[in-house]
Ligand code: ASP
């Protein structure tokens with residue numbers, strides 16, 4: 270069984286939706302189709318929710334009307350027959366009545382999450398009805414019947430698998446099974462979600478739960494690239510990556526994949542293929558446990574990083590110091606990305622600065638603190654590049670003109686990370702593109 274996930278841009282226009290129907294029907298065997306909301310919808314729902322939380326009902330209503338109009342024109346183009354145009358009309362009216370009901374009630378966090386779920390609920394229903402109009406046999410399997418997260422917001426992989434297997438068995442003669450990405454139920458049985466961009470994660474969780482042959486993520490780019498195409502002119506899609514390489518790239522900046530996506534796939538050894546809906550012949554990127562060793566495959570950059578330096582003579586030849594430092598970050602639920610230490614000082618980086626002031630106050634108890642904002646992590650990724658002779662020389666040679674704030678190497682053999690001020694990012698990515706990949 271295959272799991273195929275189509276992102277917002279792949280379903281965002283009626284002709285694209287029609288195109289993916291062709292892609293799906295041309296793919297043999299039983300498959301689960303995971304759909305995102307139409308592009309722009311979740312952003313609009315976030316804006317509506319934010320207005321409602323601020324009790325700005327007028328601004329919210331304006332956004333709701335604009336979104337409803339968008340859906341009206343969408344269905345007008347999607348369906349051909351009067352019967353299905355009327356069905357589409359009924360679906361859109363029903364959703365917008367519900368959205369307005371949410372808006373009119375006591376709007377809290379729970380209503381907000383329900384509001385956010387409407388994007389995927391409507392896209393899958395419209396898509397399902399389009400298949401009906403085309404007389405293609407398909408079923409809609411509600412994600413809210415099987416996708417759950419626990420009290421720590423972690424997906425309940427085992428339970429998802431236990432629920433999904435009998436459900437799929439009962440649908441066995443049907444080749445096309447459609448479900449919603451992103452949405453789930455939480456431990457209070459309320460509607461919740463897997464965080465922005467979470468449809469990829471849904472696809473991977475399903476793929477892992479049913480031990481799929483392959484998870485395909487269809488987006489609007491032809492795979493993971495060796496460098497950031499928004500910053501450097503020449504890049505190319507990487508044909509093969511290991512799970513570890515892909516995780517590092519997804520986490521450190523490659524926007525194509527939700528960073529948690531790889532985890533369930535890797536645990537169950539289900540390959541993930543990245544494909545381009547706009548260019549279906551392009552080979553894309555295959556992510557699996559196979560890979561070539563010793564070369565840098567890609568460079569990614571993560572902005573918005575804050576570096577914190579803690580200097581303390583108490584650290585000199587002492588033990589337990591780092592534990593105390595880490596406990597502060599644990600207490601404020603703030604993940605650390607990079608770390609480098611000397612005998613009397615430690616530097617580390619974070620990207621979530623929500624609790625920075627409190628963290629600083631706590632850390633001052635240990636020594637003097639310096640904080641640098643606007644930093645960028647440049648992450649170089651390749652299977653077993655860690656111990657390779659000459660690799661660091663190449664990297665530092667490329668970055669010879671750029672001041673480097675921190676370096677981290679040896680933590681994983683797949684990654685070399687360098688911290689620089691964001692003003693040097695463009696220069697660094699271009700220099701690395703030239704020196705490492707011969708692309709000037
Ligand atoms: N619709 C959700 C979002 O825009 C989930 C997704 O597209 O993956 O974040």
Ligand code: MG
Nearest residue numbers: 276277466469
């Ligand atoms: Mg996405």
